[in-house]
Amino acid sequence: MAQVQAFLEQLHHEFKGISAGKLASYIPELARADPDWFGISMVTLDGRTFEVGDIAQKFTIQSISKVFVYGMALEDYGREKLLKKVGVEPTGDPFNSLIRLDEDSKRPDNPMINAGAIATTGLITGHHPAERLNRMLTMFQNYVGNEVFVDVSTFISERSTGHRNRAMAHLMLNFGMIDQPIEEALDLYFQQCSVLVTCHDLAVMAATLANQGINPVTGQRAVGAEHVRDILSVMYTCGMYNFAGEWAFRVGIPAKSGVSGGILAVVPNQAGIAVFSPLLDHHGNSVRGLRVFEALAQEYGFHLFDLSLGRCKFTSRD
Numbered sequence: 510m511a512q513v514q515a516f517l518e519q520l521h522h523e524f525k526g527i528s529a530g531k532l533a534s535y536i537p538e539l540a541r542a543d544p545d546w547f548g549i550s551m552v553t554l555d556g557r558t559f560e561v562g563d564i565a566q567k568f569t570i571q572s573i574s575k576v577f578v579y580g581m582a583l584e585d586y587g588r589e590k591l592l593k594k595v596g597v598e599p600t601g602d603p604f605n606s607l608i609r610l611d612e613d614s615k616r617p618d619n620p621m622i623n624a625g626a627i628a629t630t631g632l633i634t635g636h637h638p639a640e641r642l643n644r645m646l647t648m649f650q651n652y653v654g655n656e657v658f659v660d661v662s663t664f665i666s667e668r669s670t671g672h673r674n675r676a677m678a679h680l681m682l683n684f685g686m687i688d689q690p691i692e693e694a695l696d697l698y699f700q701q702c703s704v705l706v707t708c709h710d711l712a713v714m715a716a717t718l719a720n721q722g723i724n725p726v727t728g729q730r731a732v733g734a735e736h737v738r739d740i741l742s743v744m745y746t747c748g749m750y751n752f753a754g755e756w757a758f759r760v761g762i763p764a765k766s767g768v769s770g771g772i773l774a775v776v777p778n779q780a781g782i783a784v785f786s787p788l789l790d791h792h793g794n795s796v797r798g799l800r801v802f803e804a805l806a807q808e809y810g811f812h813l814f815d816l817s818l819g820r821c822k823f824t825s826r827d
């Protein structure tokens with residue numbers, strides 16, 4: 510088995526020449542990304558870090574935020590109450606599909622598609638918008654271990670172009686799945702997507718989930734251990750857009766990607782891993798990111814069914 514740091518450097522070298530894929534452009538700010546940015550970061554549960562490339566470049570977290578806000582809603586509402594509002598069924602549809610509400614319950618299918626994420630964000634408790642935003646930022650900070658900020662220009666860019674998201678919110682309001690004022694829920698959703706992170710931050714956030722909710726670097730709890738299984742379950746089944754089934758088959762690590770080019774993946778009890786590279790395939794997943802994770806899963810036996818069958822070959826001491 511390859512030594513971890515050397516293997517990450519090898520993967521970075523091998524895949525940095527890939528120029529397939531496109532930058533997301535439907536949010537104007539995202540089109541300004543440098544297509545060459547490429548970082549890989551791994552944080553193990555014993556606090557070791559292995560990383561290479563653009564691991565300190567800031568970018569907006571986008572859809573990866575949905576994982577953590579879902580965790581917050583689980584804490585605010587509890588599993589059963591939340592399930593009545595947002596389901597856990599993968600759709601096979603694109604993330605921004607104009608809602609496919611469950612016919613009987615009128616719920617959005619899952620919290621990783623935009624409709625389900627907006628409904629989930631609309632449930633975050635707090636007396637006024639600033640309190641809800643502050644609670645959310647504190648939650649992100651506990652996962653990252655540092656202060657986090659909203660990128661104001663991305664937030665404004667999303668707010669002024671997010672007509673599809675606004676349409677979904679109106680439809681859900683019509684079905685009684687979210688409450689007025691929907692503009693506040695939408696603003697909070699656009700703000701959560703505009704939180705600035707680095708590839709290293711994402712690896713620490715993933716490692717926190719791998720460590721049952723405790724940040725392995727700071728020792729601080731970010732989410733109740735009782736919610737981690739539910740969070741990882743929706744990541745596993747719904748986290749990679751309409752590639753989630755194939756990802757589960759080929760890579761098999763609970764993960765979430767975002768349109769800014771990040772992929773965050775949780776190897777339970779072992780490590781958090783993140784890749785950042787903004788060129789996306791037609792599903793919206795980072796092209797280089799997919800290659801890195803396929804190679805890592807293969808090399809170290811990180812697929813959940815390799816882990817559970819005792820075939821994991823990873824040790825951070827290497």
Ligand code: GLU
Nearest residue numbers: 571572604623702767768
């Ligand atoms: N803010 C983006 C949107 O709502 C997030 C999309 C994504 O990363 O999948 O369209």
